[in-house]
Amino acid sequence: xxxxxxxxxxxxxxxxxxxxxxxxxxxxxxxxxxxxxxxxxxxxxxxxxxxxxxxxxxxxxxxxxxxxxxxxxxxxxxxxxxxxxxxxxxxxxxxxxxxxxxxxxxxxxxxxxxxxxxxxxxxxxxxxxxxxxxxxxxxxxxxxxxxxxxxxxxxxxxxxxxxxxxxxxxxxxxxxxxxxxxxxxxxxxxxxxxxxxxxxxxxxxxxxxxxxxxxxxxxxxxxxxxxxxxxxxxxxxxxxxxxxxxxxxxxxxxxxxxxxxx
Amino acid sequence: xxxxxxxxxxxxxxxxxxxxxxxxxxxxxxxxxxxxxxxxxxxxxxxxxxxxxxxxxxxxxxxxxxxxxxxxxxxxxxxxxxxxxxxxxxxxxxxxxxxxxxxxxxxxxxxxxxxxxxxxxxxxxxxxxxxxxxxxxxxxxxxxxxxxxxxxxxxxxxxxxxxxxxxxxxxxxxxxxxxxxxxxxxxxxxxxxxxxxxxxxxxxxxxxxxxxxxxxxxxxxxxxxxxxxxxxxxxxxxxxxxxxxxxxxxxxxxxxxxxxxxxxxxxxx
Amino acid sequence: xxxxxxxxxxxxxxxxxxxxxxxxxxxxxxxxxxxxxxxxxxxxxxxxxxxxxxxxxxxxxxxxxxxxxxxxxxxxxxxxxxxxxxxxxxxxxxxxxxxxxxxxxxxxxxxxxxxxxxxxxxxxxxxxxxxxxxxxxxxxxxxxxxxxxxxxxxxxxxxxxxxxxxxxxxxxxxxxxxxxxxxxxxxxxxxxxxxxxxxxxxxxxxxxxxxxxxxxxxxxxxxxxxxxxxxxxxxxxxxxxxxxxxxxxxxxxxxxxxxxxxxxxxxxxxxxxxxxxxxxxxxxxxxxxxxxxxxxxx
Numbered sequence: 001x002x003x004x005x006x007x008x009x010x011x012x013x014x015x016x017x018x019x020x021x022x023x024x025x026x027x028x029x030x031x032x033x034x035x036x037x038x039x040x041x042x043x044x045x046x047x048x049x050x051x052x053x054x055x056x057x058x059x060x061x062x063x064x065x066x067x068x069x070x071x072x073x074x075x076x077x078x079x080x081x082x083x084x085x086x087x088x089x090x091x092x093x094x095x096x097x098x099x100x101x102x103x104x105x106x107x108x109x110x111x112x113x114x115x116x117x118x119x120x121x122x123x124x125x126x127x128x129x130x131x132x133x134x135x136x137x138x139x140x141x142x143x144x145x146x147x148x149x150x151x152x153x154x155x156x157x158x159x160x161x162x163x164x165x166x167x168x169x170x171x172x173x174x175x176x177x178x179x180x181x182x183x184x185x186x187x188x189x190x191x192x193x194x195x196x197x198x199x200x201x202x203x204x205x206x207x208x209x210x211x212x213x214x215x216x217x218x219x220x221x222x223x224x225x226x227x228x229x230x231x232x233x234x235x236x237x238x239x240x241x242x243x244x245x246x247x248x249x250x251x252x253x254x255x256x257x258x259x260x261x262x
Numbered sequence: 263x264x265x266x267x268x269x270x271x272x273x274x275x276x277x278x279x280x281x282x283x284x285x286x287x288x289x290x291x292x293x294x295x296x297x298x299x300x301x302x303x304x305x306x307x308x309x310x311x312x313x314x315x316x317x318x319x320x321x322x323x324x325x326x327x328x329x330x331x332x333x334x335x336x337x338x339x340x341x342x343x344x345x346x347x348x349x350x351x352x353x354x355x356x357x358x359x360x361x362x363x364x365x366x367x368x369x370x371x372x373x374x375x376x377x378x379x380x381x382x383x384x385x386x387x388x389x390x391x392x393x394x395x396x397x398x399x400x401x402x403x404x405x406x407x408x409x410x411x412x413x414x415x416x417x418x419x420x421x422x423x424x425x426x427x428x429x430x431x432x433x434x435x436x437x438x439x440x441x442x443x444x445x446x447x448x449x450x451x452x453x454x455x456x457x458x459x460x461x462x463x464x465x466x467x468x469x470x471x472x473x474x475x476x477x478x479x480x481x482x483x484x485x486x487x488x489x490x491x492x493x494x495x496x497x498x499x500x501x502x503x504x505x506x507x508x509x510x511x512x513x514x515x516x517x518x519x520x521x522x523x524x525x526x527x528x529x530x531x
Numbered sequence: 532x533x534x535x536x537x538x539x540x541x542x543x544x545x546x547x548x549x550x551x552x553x554x555x556x557x558x559x560x561x562x563x564x565x566x567x568x569x570x571x572x573x574x575x576x577x578x579x580x581x582x583x584x585x586x587x588x589x590x591x592x593x594x595x596x597x598x599x600x601x602x603x604x605x606x607x608x609x610x611x612x613x614x615x616x617x618x619x620x621x622x623x624x625x626x627x628x629x630x631x632x633x634x635x636x637x638x639x640x641x642x643x644x645x646x647x648x649x650x651x652x653x654x655x656x657x658x659x660x661x662x663x664x665x666x667x668x669x670x671x672x673x674x675x676x677x678x679x680x681x682x683x684x685x686x687x688x689x690x691x692x693x694x695x696x697x698x699x700x701x702x703x704x705x706x707x708x709x710x711x712x713x714x715x716x717x718x719x720x721x722x723x724x725x726x727x728x729x730x731x732x733x734x735x736x737x738x739x740x741x742x743x744x745x746x747x748x749x750x751x752x753x754x755x756x757x758x759x760x761x762x763x764x765x766x767x768x769x770x771x772x773x774x775x776x777x778x779x780x781x782x783x784x785x786x787x788x789x790x791x792x793x794x795x796x797x798x799x800x801x802x803x804x805x806x807x808x809x810x811x812x813x814x815x816x817x818x819x820x821x822x823x824x825x826x827x828x829x
Contacts, residue, residue: 068345068422091532095423105414107523108437119422168418175423263727266622269614273701274631276694277638280649287652335545343539353546356553362816363809364755366782367560370789370805374559383790394552402547402815427538455642456755482644482758489648490762497652504645515640519633 014039014209020074033235041209044220047230061097062090096171102184104154104164113152118174142170162193182212288505301468314484322393325392333400361398369459385478388464392453403445444518451514457482564803588800592768596778601753603689612700639698647762650691655682674772686774688764703745708735744823751815757782
């Protein structure tokens with residue numbers, strides 16, 4: 001595929017980093033990464049553990065800076081607007097960029113219904129007539145509706161691991177974010193639950209821009225449109241997934257995907 | 263081995279002895295008068311503890327009303343912002359020292375800063391002294407309990423675009439609440455039995471408290487007054503008062519221990 | 532987020548209040564002690580006479596009473612607490628241990644004034660009628676057990692304090708024992724040690740510095756205990772070799788005289804006693820913490 005065709009297929013860049021650096025105290029964990037994440041595409045971030053891919057994704061919704069001593073430099077453009085510009089409220093940014101974590105983390109004190117609606121409930125929306133359809137839509141989008149529609153009042157932590165993770169996806173989707181970040185969303189799950197979530201992601205990316213960290217190269221190859229390879233805090237290379245996996249430009253990428261390290 | 267078990271028996275024996283004597287000496291004196299009458303003049307039969315129970319309720323209620331929010335705020339501050347706030351270390355240290363201070367000294371302190379300027383003993387000063395004792399209890403346990411809430415729940419809340427204060431109150435504190443609530447009840451049980459600081463602050467009063475700025479009776483203080491008096495009739499009331507106090511305090515303790523399951527949490531210091 | 536900034540300001544204010552309370556505490560105690568310390572100088576601590584009517588203030592008898600009553604309490608409570616903690620961690624099955632530790636915790640919850648009441652009407656008469664006559668018959672040649680058996684006095688105070696600090700000491704000792712890895716015990720057993728030898732070699736020897744910390748913390752508790760002591764110790768500021776004799780402690784004299792003191796110098800002298808107690812208990816607390824931390828690291 002030529003560069004021209006590429007631009008035609010991907011007319012809009014939803015999220016873009018320019019020279020993004022992330023620090024823990026004095027230690028630099030991400031060294032100036034520039035990456036474009038196109039609209040309604042699934043971008044996979046791969047690399048050995050400790051390569052900075054998780055730190056990178058946590059910079060995309062300004063969650064990284066919540067760790068004491070951690071900060072980020074550079075630019076992250078959400079639809080062309082720098083979310084690190086002075087005066088930008090990270091709380092408002094995070095409403096537009098949802099996130100799903102490695103370990104399923106439903107709120108233990110809330111029912112399934114309340115979990116899905118939590119983003120709205122805690123922001124003050126209490127009207128059931130507003131919430132009911134949103135909860136149903138989000139659970140359907142997360143392919144969980146049929147399994148839990150009769151037990152919405154039960155606590156979310158009683159579900160299986162895979163169901164909990166889909167509950168967390170539904171919770172993130174309920175506030176209708178245009179972007180969804182996923183930090184190794186299936187690494188704590190069994191293969192069947194993993195497969196369900198992968199199917200779900202293929203469906204979701206028609207409506208949402210997805211950025212996903214994964215430690216599993218096969219997973220990236222199966223479901224992503226674009227892949228970026230991280231190593232020791234640098235982004236070594238990025239490009240269309242099939243190109244990265246069949247014809248990597250950098251020798252280190254090749255070594256990694258052929259399993260010679262990491 | 264037998265030595266060890268004997269030691270263990272010796273540790274438990276006093277509890278049983280005290281409870282037995284309380285029941286034997288106190289139970290017969292608990293009647294309606296006990297809960298409705300105030301202290302009678304020396305030599306008259308009868309009288310009760312109504313004024314003392316009311317005084318304790320007022321002082322403990324006031325102390326909790328001030329101390330619980332303040333303690334919770336300190337606990338949240340240390341647990342949620344401790345890593346990035348310069349004041350956190352000194353505050354934690356201050357609370358630890360406050361918790362280790364003999365309670366009579368809290369009475370001496372409040373006497374100096376409230377009773378002397380106001381020129382009289384008062385219910386309010388008693389409540390303040392109890393508050394100073396309650397504050398570190400609530401703050402330190404709530405900090406410990408909030409720290410046990412996993413970090414990923416906070417991140418889940420933040421990632422939903424919730425402001426930090428809302429995440430802390432609606433997600434973190436709510437998850438820790440059963441334990442925090444138990445800690446609050448245990449703290450209240452503890453200050454309800456405090457006597458020493460009240461000798462110097464609310465002082466005691468043979469009748470119902472008339473206002474926040476007036477001396478007030480309290481159940482433990484009234485037990486003390488009755489116990490050191492030379493009158494049998496008052497001794498009888500002291501036992502009855504102690505029975506009521508102990509069973510209230512023990513019930514609060516037992517309920518929170520058995521339901522909260524937080525018996526491992528309570529630090530002996 | 533503006534609400535977040537307001538929230539942290541509120542929390543900072545609360546944190547500031549607790550710092551302020553502690554600072555005001557120490558300053559107030561020091562300030563109010565100054566007149567008496569200026570008037571009496573070092574003789575305040577060395578003098579043993581306390582006569583408010585003559586403006587003679589010596590803390591010696593109170594310091595003596597505090598030290599002796601608390602050390603007596605430790606002497607009784609430490610073996611009992613260590614034995615109980617060993618029973619809980621090493622010997623009893625979990626269910627019995629749960630019941631026992633529940634009972635011991637309940638003992639900790641009983642208010643001081645109730646211990647005092649029980650001490651006055653049950654413990655002291657018991658000591659007067661049986662324990663003290665026994666001791667004075669057999670051991671009257673030891674000054675500790677000389678004099679008439681009064682019941683109320685140093686011995687009653689020591690025993691009641693021992694009962695009161697037993698739960699604290701037991702809980703602390705239990706924590707120390709629990710922190711010793713099971714591996715140590717198994718190693719001793721593998722060498723053919725009996726149960727008792729295992730407890731001695733693997734548990735007690737390893738727990739030494741942690742136990743010292745626990746004992747010092749318990750001592751701090753005993754020093755500051757007020758109501759129960761004031762009810763059974765007899766409230767007489769004297770230094771007597773006999774444990775049967777009445778005595779007085781720093782904390783108890785505060786409860787007894789503070790509210791009734793009329794002269795400014797008397798009040799100041801009482802504050803100075805309080806300040807002394809505050810410094811001692813703070814130093815002991817910090818020392819114990821240091822000791823326990825050292826025990827954990829080794």
